[in-house]
Amino acid sequence: xxxxxxxxxxxxxxxxxxxxxxxxSGAYDISQLAPHNKLTKSIIQITTHNSIEKRLKGIxxxxxxxxxTKIMSGxxxxxxxxxGCHGAPGExxxxxxxxxxx
Numbered sequence: 001x002x003x004x005x006x007x008x009x010x011x012x013x014x015x016x017x018x019x020x021x022x023x024x025s026g027a028y029d030i031s032q033l034a035p036h037n038k039l040t041k042s043i044i045q046i047t048t049h050n051s052i053e054k055r056l057k058g059i060x061x062x063x064x065x066x067x068x069t070k071i072m073s074g075x076x077x078x079x080x081x082x083x084g085c086h087g088a089p090g091e092x093x094x095x096x097x098x099x100x101x102x
Contacts, residue, residue, distance in 0.1 A: 028040075
């Protein structure tokens with residue numbers, strides 16, 4: 001039994017270091033220009049979902065989100081602080097092109 005446990009632990013250590021060397025090497029193309037494989041897409045989706053869910057706890061969503069006054073009040077801050085990176089409806093965002101240079 002001790003031999004099995006040692007084998008499992010050594011296997012996990014070798015896998016960990018192999019994975020670490022792979023991600024540290026920069027061999028995997030993480031850019032949006034290269035399509036991700038199914039495993040990577042799955043890991044990204046799970047990580048994104050769980051990260052958002054964890055940070056949403058305790059946030060109370062206002063019940064007046066469909067109020068046009070509330071929507072209009074968000075345009076100015078979004079335009080000033082967010083649209084530079086995230087873009088705005090009908091306005092192409094040239095800055096994005098520089099994020100993934102050829």
